[in-house]
Amino acid sequence: MISFLSIAMSTATGRFLTFELERNNEAEFAKIFSMSMTIYLGIVCLLVVFSETVGLWFVNHQLVIPQERMPAANWAYQCAVGTLITSILVIPYQSAVIAHEKMGVYAYLGVAEGTSRLAIAFALLGASGDKLKLYAALMLFMSIGISLIPRVYCWRHFKGCRYSFFWDKALFKTLVSYSGWNLFGALAAMVRGQGINILLNMFFGPLVNASRAVAFQVSALINSFMNNFFMAANPQIIKHYSAGNSEGMLNLVFHTARYCYYLVLILSLPVLLGTEVIMRLWLKDPPQHVVVFTRLVILNGLIDSLSLPLMTAAQATGRIKRYQVIVGGMIILNLPVSYLFLKGGAPPESAFVISILISCLCLWQRLALVRRQVPSLSIKSFVFEVLGRVLKVTTLACLAPFAVLFCTGMEGFSDLLVVTFACLVSCVTVIYFAGMNAEERDFVRVLVETKLLRYVRTPFAGS
Known part of the structure; x- marks a missing residue:
């Protein structure tokens, strides 16, 4: 607490x-x-x-x-x-x-x-x-x-x-009220995580809990990179809103959503394709369900990565009561819905699928709530510029790794290395050509050229 x-x-x-x-x-x-x-x-x-x-x-x-x-x-x-x-x-x-x-x-x-x-x-x-x-x-x-x-x-x-x-009594009330509604949102996330864990224990026993714990360890490692990246954009989103620059804020929200997703995709695609081999190498005798759990948790993380900048945009407005009540309430729904499915005989994977579906609904609801607070936000633009582009990138980026996977069969560590290399090359290439606009590609090209020139010139700096 x-x-x-x-x-x-x-x-x-x-x-x-x-x-x-x-x-x-x-x-x-x-x-x-x-x-x-x-x-x-x-x-x-x-x-x-x-x-x-x-x-x-x-x-x-x-x-x-x-x-x-x-x-x-x-x-x-x-x-x-x-x-x-x-x-x-x-x-x-x-x-x-x-x-x-x-x-x-x-x-x-x-x-x-x-x-x-x-x-x-x-x-x-x-x-x-x-x-x-x-x-x-x-x-x-x-x-x-x-x-x-x-x-x-x-x-x-x-x-x-x-x-x-x-x-200052007024400032105290403002800070505590704002923190209180944030606390409600944090508690909703806690209820989802710990509540689902308890349900899985009730219906399937501690071995399934162990599988879930392993899956979340892998997901936490991937998400830590995304969170560090997002932390750099977080204050900028708030500063744009503070300066009254809604257009600049929304532009940054759109860009951050895409690049958070791209980063998670680059890190998670090799894990998604090589989950079985990774678990065998790591755990020797991996528990039942751990492979499917890991894949489902990573997919959930990909969806949630699109929501991060929308969360900050809502926080920036300072009007978070309605936002936290609605989104937090939807997150808590994971518990009763999962209970009904598990009580009806559904497998443990159903709780993770329900979480993915509710995360999709939360993403849509966040869009609607931020649109209410920032009228200049176009949901249509978000769908085409963010969702449409990340779906295209995901589809194209998977083609080459799946072809390599089909050829290698993914039997051991060497196959995992080959597939991982294919994933990295495919993701970076597709993101550059299909996931970026011309302005972003120019920026990346200039940045790479500058770094290369600096690297080449450094050894000769003293001559």
């Missing part, structure tokens, strides 16, 4: 900071930052009270933990609370970094976190003593260390990110 609250508050903070940044209103930017920090500090105080009373009681009296491991469990619990507090208090600084479009800093954060996690894993391998206590302590130190990067960067580069206690 706390993590979902953090996500909702992060979205609100990022939206309002970006809005004022585009208006060059430094005073209002500083107020929003300080007000957000005040709210976060309040959340942290409530979290500490809850954690040190109800949470501590639950750990010591309700969880089944061997008596000799209770000291280690309490140590790990306190470290986990500290890690959560650190991650909450750094959100306004991360939002400020993204609002200023300092993506290099955000990339360094990702690299630092990944490297730190790897270092912790190696440290545990060679460590003696209580590894649970060591792991919890190292995770806390990692969280504190990484949180210092955006803090120090913001203190040094952004005047508006220097916290001083500030209270």
